[in-house]
Amino acid sequence: MKKLSLAILFLLVSLPLDAQQYDWYLNGQVIKGFILKHNEHVGHLANSNPSGIELSLQQKLNGKREWENIYKKPLVSYGLSYYNLQNPKLGHLVVASAAMDLPIKRTENTALYFRIGTGLVYSTNPYDRETNNQNNMVTSTITYLLQTRFTYEIKLNEQISLTPNLNITHSSNGAQRAPNRGINIITANLGMSYKIKSQEDKEFRDITPLDKTPYQVYLMVSGGRNTRTLQVREPLPFFNLLLYGQKYVNPKSDWGVGIEYFHSYSLKEQIATNWFRIYDEEEIADFKRLGLLIGHELKFGKLGFITQMGVYVYNPSKSNMPVYQRFGLRYQFHNNIIAQVALKTHAATAEQAEIGIGWRF
Incomplete structure (x- = not known):
């Protein structure tokens, strides 16, 4: 858990932070x-109305790299949020x-x-078998965050803007503990941004051209620990081995x-x-599985947001539905080395x- 958390944070802060090159905003x-x-x-x-506050530091990318211009100079936000879930069984969240x-x-x-966002969530009142066994939504003190948001910015003057938005926040422990239902919070937020720093007035040349290799093949090994039922409470290790072919489509997208x-x-x-197998005379099913998948990578230079959908072609245990999905971040450290x-x-x-490491052929 700790290693995965550090890996997520490393990938999230892989963007440049040189204050002299960007417009910076404080958003509440x-x-x-x-x-x-x-x-x-x-x-x-699911019977309460959470409330909270959020404070974030935002940088407006300036087009110094080719992909920033392709995405029309997006904003990168680093935020801290507080949610009062208005339910004593759920407690409070710090994001x-x-x-x-x-x-x-x-x-x-x-x-x-x-917005596409991720991060870590701290819960004040997670599931506890003895004292809080009704909280099957938030089951770990530290969980993972996935967030999407539509923001409509209204500029009032050169420094101040209104930023109302609709937001979906998902928090899950990634099956580190059972039960593993996760929590989904839908909110309507009212915000305001204030420009605290303007970039230096100078021309920027592209220093990081995009990789436009037409075809790529990856071999990826990933692993971690998880638990699947309340009967098996201790997380146990797993690993995956993926052979993946990817085709360049345009500067924003690859399919594979x-x-x-x-x-x-x-x-x-x-x-x-x-x-159920106590009285079952049949042989215990094989636990190993094999899947075929298709995927998409939304690229931001060396950083990519991956979405994949797969179907099991070998799954004797039939322990899950036949289709699975994967969402994550991928970062290219070297021409041949990727992390995910x-x-x-x-x-x-x-x-x-x-958490995985791969080699690009």
């Missing part, structure tokens, strides 16, 4: 919303996040942004296909301890949080 938000009932097992908790706000449309005095092998000791333990952090899910249920 007032938060109000509701908890989404995304699963029938969380209905007893540390980093995000990219991509401009959809800009005019002289307005702009519409779409792959074949993937899954080796999960928690699934093996779940199958072995399944009490990701969350693998089956619909709204996370199976595992992964």
Whole structure:
């Protein structure tokens, strides 16, 4: 858990922070919303209206790198948020996040942004078997964050802007502990930005051209620990092996296909301890799985946001639905070396949080 958290934070701060080259803003938000009932097992908790505040430091990218111009000079945000979930079983959340706000449309005095964000969440009252066993949403003190947001910016003058937005915040422990339902909060926020630093008035030349290699092949090894049931409470190791071919489409996108092998000791333990098999004379099913997948990478220079969908072609245990998804961040350290952090899910249920290293041929 600690290693994965550090890896996520490293990837998030991989963007430049030289204050002299960027416009910097201080943004504040007032938060109000509701908890989404995304699963029938969380209905007893999805009955409150969370409120909170957010404070973030934002930098407007200046086009120094080629990809910044392609995305029309987006905003990068580093934020700290507080949520009062208005339910004693759920407690309070403190969120540390980093995000990219991509401009959809800009005019002289307005702009519409779409956010992709991630980070870490601290919970004051997570699940406890003895004292808080009804909280099946937030089951670890530290969980992972996925966030999307639509922000409409209204410029009042050269320094001050209004920033109302609609926001979806998802927090999950990545199956580090069971139960693993996760929490989804939908909010309407009212905010304001104040420019605290202007960039130096000078021309910037492109110093980082984009990689436009038409075809790439990756071999990726990833792993971690997870738990699948309340009967098997101790997280056990897993690893995946992925062979993935990727095709360059345009400066923003790559598409790919792959074949993937899954080796999960928690699934093996779940199958072995399944009490339905006590009176079952059939042989215990194989825990190993094989999947075929398609994927997309949204590229921001060396950093990429990956989305993948796969189907199991070998899954004798039939322990999950036949289709799985993966969402994560990928960073290219070298021409041949890549690192990745990701969350693998089956619909709204996370199976595992992964950290991986790969070689590009």
